[in-house]
Each structure stands twice: as structure tokens, then as C-alpha cells.
Amino acid sequence: MDEDRDVRSAVETGLAVDEEVVTDRDVELLRAIAEHGSIHAATGELERSYAHAQRRVVELEAALGPLVERQRGGSGGGGSSLTDGARELLERFDRLETAAEGLTAVEETVLSGRVIEREGELGVVECDPGEVRALVPPEGEAVAVAIRSDAITLTPPEEAPAPDETSARNRFEGTVERVESGESVAHVRVGVGDGTVLVALVTRASVERLGLEPGRAVVVSFKATATRATPTRPD
Incomplete structure (x- = not known):
């Protein structure tokens, strides 16, 4: 496709x-x-x-x-x-x-991390919540990883495919902390450990269909090709 x-x-x-x-x-x-x-x-x-x-x-x-x-x-x-x-x-x-x-409601979550592996334009970045696969710069270790809210998929744990059965290689288990609903869409804030909160942009219909509310366990997934790391200066 x-x-x-x-x-x-x-x-x-x-x-x-x-x-x-x-x-x-x-x-x-x-x-x-x-x-x-x-x-x-x-x-x-x-x-x-x-x-x-x-x-x-x-x-x-x-x-x-x-x-x-x-x-x-x-x-x-x-x-x-x-x-x-x-x-x-x-x-x-x-x-x-x-x-x-x-x-117009798209947000980005930015995580600080360190590139620990490269394979062409893709690499693995070590961040607080775990390893993130992303598009990485050709040089340097210290990076900021930007994850767009419209690139994130939320799935109930019981419906989530196995990691090797999906092209969304980034996958974190988390808990919904807050749902901010607008007229048509909602920002869903999900805690994924170590104080990290990822923001997903979903339709209100998806909020109802998935039963998204504070305390709901979800699996957060997103593709490496939709995630970009840019160089930063190390502290």
C-alpha cells in the first residue's frame, strides 16, 4: 500500500x-x-x-x-x-x-536522547522511556527526538499486534493521564514511564470506540520513518 x-x-x-x-x-x-x-x-x-x-x-x-x-x-x-x-x-x-x-491541532513531543546505533538514515536513540527508532542525523550522538501527535496510534493492550507483526517499530505500554476533547478531535496524554508523557491526536469517535479515559491502559506505537531526531549540544 x-x-x-x-x-x-x-x-x-x-x-x-x-x-x-x-x-x-x-x-x-x-x-x-x-x-x-x-x-x-x-x-x-x-x-x-x-x-x-x-x-x-x-x-x-x-x-x-x-x-x-x-x-x-x-x-x-x-x-x-x-x-x-x-x-x-x-x-x-x-x-x-x-x-x-x-x-491545525498537531502537537509534538520532544525527547532528549543519544544515538546508539545507525543503519543508513535510520537509527536507535536511547531516551528516558526506552529506545526509539527514528530518522537520525549522519553524525553526533546527542539528539532531540520529535514525535508528532498525529503519527501516534493508540491500541488497547488486548488488541495490539505483536511487535514483529507491525511496521510501527516504536512501541510503549502506557496509561492515559488526560483527554482534552475539542469539537472533532482530542489530545490524549499518555504516561509511558520515567515521567514521560506522549501526546496522541485522535478523533472523538476513536476516544469513544477505544474507551480512552484517565487510567485506561493503552499501547502507544509509531513508525520510525515518522519520527525525526535532530542534533543538540550535549549538557
């Missing part, structure tokens, strides 16, 4: 990937499949036609690749779950929706 082929919006939010447009209804269906464990259960919850939903999943997969893993029968009774590609698609949709509704 090409990250640069992103935005198309009309009355509802739409994510354009190649020639396919993923809509709010598509995203709602995929999330319901993840929550209820099958397309049949998802359509029952959403009060939609199973045949239409099944056909739409097939259409999306023809354009985007595998989205739903289907298990048939067996001792577990079968069911469906989302692929890594589907989870990445949902994250992209969330970022698009957030950007469309709150572009």
Missing part, C-alpha cells in the same frame, strides 16, 4: 489506495469483524446483509490484498480475524480522518 496515494474526501471520509476507495462503512465492517470474530457476527451486529458484506470484503481484497483470515470448523468452531494488512489499513484511515478534522 503506497502511503503517498492517500487522500480523497467527500461527504464521508474515503481513503484512496490505487483505484479503490475505502469508506467509513468498509472500516466499520472490518472493525466489527475484528471485534466479533466473524463476518457473520459482524453483519448481525451492524444489521447489514451478510451477502453484501462478504462481496465487499472480496472486492477490497482483490484490490488491496488479504484483509480477513478465515478459519473453518475445527474444535474452535471457525471464525475470522484481520490480517496485518487490514490493521495497517485501519491505522492509515484513522490518520487520514484525524488529519482531515484537526490538522
Whole structure:
């Protein structure tokens, strides 16, 4: 999925990937499949036609690749779950929706750290809450790492994919400290240890869907390519 082929919006939010447009209804269906464990259960919850939903999943997969893993029968009774590609698609949709509704509200969290490893333009920076993978300068150790609030994804611990199953290589467990809601978006402040607070920009719909409130445990994740380190003078 090409990250640069992103935005198309009309009355509802739409994510354009190649020639396919993923809509709010598509995203709602995929999330319901993840929550209820099958397309049949998802359509029952959403009060939609199973045949239409099944056909739409097939259409999306023809354009985007595998989205739903289907298990048939067996001792577990079968069911469906989302692929890594589907989870990445949902994250992209969330970022698009957030950007469309709150572009001017983007904040940055800046962490001081030290580059301990380099591999081309990417590197590992040792910061107070732990190691952060980021775009790093070619020289120097002392850096400031900037993390944009619209690049952060929040996931309930029970729904978070394993670290090796996602392209978001930066991952911290944390607790929601405060939710500052605006008309369409909210800034969610998450403590991730050692006094560090990361700020995530999410839609109000996501706040409700994820049950984000003070004390809620979440997994914070963000991509290395969305995180930039700049040189600083050592103390």
C-alpha cells in the first residue's frame, strides 16, 4: 500500500489506495469483524446483509490484498480475524480522518536522547522511556527526538499486534493521564514511564470506540520513518 496515494474526501471520509476507495462503512465492517470474530457476527451486529458484506470484503481484497483470515470448523468452531494488512489499513484511515478534522491541532513531543546505533538514515536513540527508532542525523550522538501527535496510534493492550507483526517499530505500554476533547478531535496524554508523557491526536469517535479515559491502559506505537531526531549540544 503506497502511503503517498492517500487522500480523497467527500461527504464521508474515503481513503484512496490505487483505484479503490475505502469508506467509513468498509472500516466499520472490518472493525466489527475484528471485534466479533466473524463476518457473520459482524453483519448481525451492524444489521447489514451478510451477502453484501462478504462481496465487499472480496472486492477490497482483490484490490488491496488479504484483509480477513478465515478459519473453518475445527474444535474452535471457525471464525475470522484481520490480517496485518487490514490493521495497517485501519491505522492509515484513522490518520487520514484525524488529519482531515484537526490538522491545525498537531502537537509534538520532544525527547532528549543519544544515538546508539545507525543503519543508513535510520537509527536507535536511547531516551528516558526506552529506545526509539527514528530518522537520525549522519553524525553526533546527542539528539532531540520529535514525535508528532498525529503519527501516534493508540491500541488497547488486548488488541495490539505483536511487535514483529507491525511496521510501527516504536512501541510503549502506557496509561492515559488526560483527554482534552475539542469539537472533532482530542489530545490524549499518555504516561509511558520515567515521567514521560506522549501526546496522541485522535478523533472523538476513536476516544469513544477505544474507551480512552484517565487510567485506561493503552499501547502507544509509531513508525520510525515518522519520527525525526535532530542534533543538540550535549549538557
